[in-house]
Amino acid sequence: MKAKGQRLVTSYFIITIFLLVISFVYKVDLLKKNDKKLPKIAENKTVVTVFTRNSAYSSRLKKDIEKFNLENNKIYIDYKSFDDDYSNILRLSLQSSGRPDIFQLGFYDVIEKEEIYTMEDLNINNFDEIDKSRIFMYKGKNIGLKVSGATVKFVWNKDIFIKSGLNPDNPPETWQELLYYAKKIKQSNPQIVPFEFPASNFGEIKMSIGEPSVFKGDIYTTFWNYKKGEYNFNYSKDIITKYNQLYSDNLIPQDFDKKSIKDIRNDFIEGKTAMMISTSDDKAYFEDNKIDMNIGISNLPRFFGEGSRKYYLTNFNVLVVYKNDNDLNSVISVYKYLYDEYKKLNDESVKQTNLKYAEYDNMKYFDFEGNDPTGSLNINFPKVNSLIYDGIKGKMKIDEVIQNLNSYFNYMKDAKIKKEPDFLIDYIR
Structure with a gap:
């Protein structure tokens, strides 16, 4: 028994060492992606390092920054964009000498540790024409600027529409019509799933349940009522009911x-x-991978009788400024340049009319959400997701799901107010 125990300890030790080596190699590999020598043009200039995730704007932003670097004699912008490993690279880089001065917010640790400047620290109010909805707030502090976001669109395969006897140029305008279209598609193509929507996490639930509901009241996609200062999931009843019908009919x-x-x-x-709910982030994938499909793109279906409101951009990019030892005036100058640059790219995307995927970039009916307290509450999102799944699957009555969601979110909000009586000041308008 003693020898067997020693063998187990030895095995665990070897496995631990192996995992540590693998982890080290992984970290080194990630840092190598970030470790590139600067070109000669950067000599004798203040280098401001910028990190973002790859997005539909990345390639255009890179070209514009190259032009900036050629024309500016004092500042060089070292711009780097990354794919799915962005958060890991950012975490590792912040612990190294190659940490960025400006980056897209990937996690809240840096805010909690007060490692980034607030907008007040940067005297951000001196920036011209900044919409208040562009300022990102976390726990009562103005932390960064929302410079871009993804539109949420309805996309369909025109060839499948034709095979199903549907007009390929006429997508469903209402959710009731979508149910009819889905049944037609299933009848003609039993092997095809008529409709899909993302819902694997709360961020995706905001797209698939929050977005279709924002036309019903003064709410954001989290169901925060920004006028009454409370959460109201009653507005989600229609879309959860519709998804329940689609689920029950195997659509x-x-x-x-x-x-x-x-x-x-x-x-x-x-x-x-x-058919699927998609975001403009998919556009970059379609273009980069030269996906050749006969597809249609439109805004989401609506519920009959809804008022005229705007959708909200999702996956928005918040740029923050890290407390580095770099020249702060140069960093602020680049921060302002990036804000103006993203604004220009957003404006240009609205004007596009002739490109195959242009509708993805049509932000005419989209806006940034204002201050939302949800990120400041310790919400158990897996619990929230499970409640919504149960409603869609018919495991729980939808009215009961909504009641539980309202009770839970407002309980968490009220608990926060007990600790911080002025908590809601910045979240009601």
């Missing part, structure tokens, strides 16, 4: 709750699904 995947937005995009590209 959406039975494992919809495990399908990420990337999974759904792959299903769509492979012709496994006919």
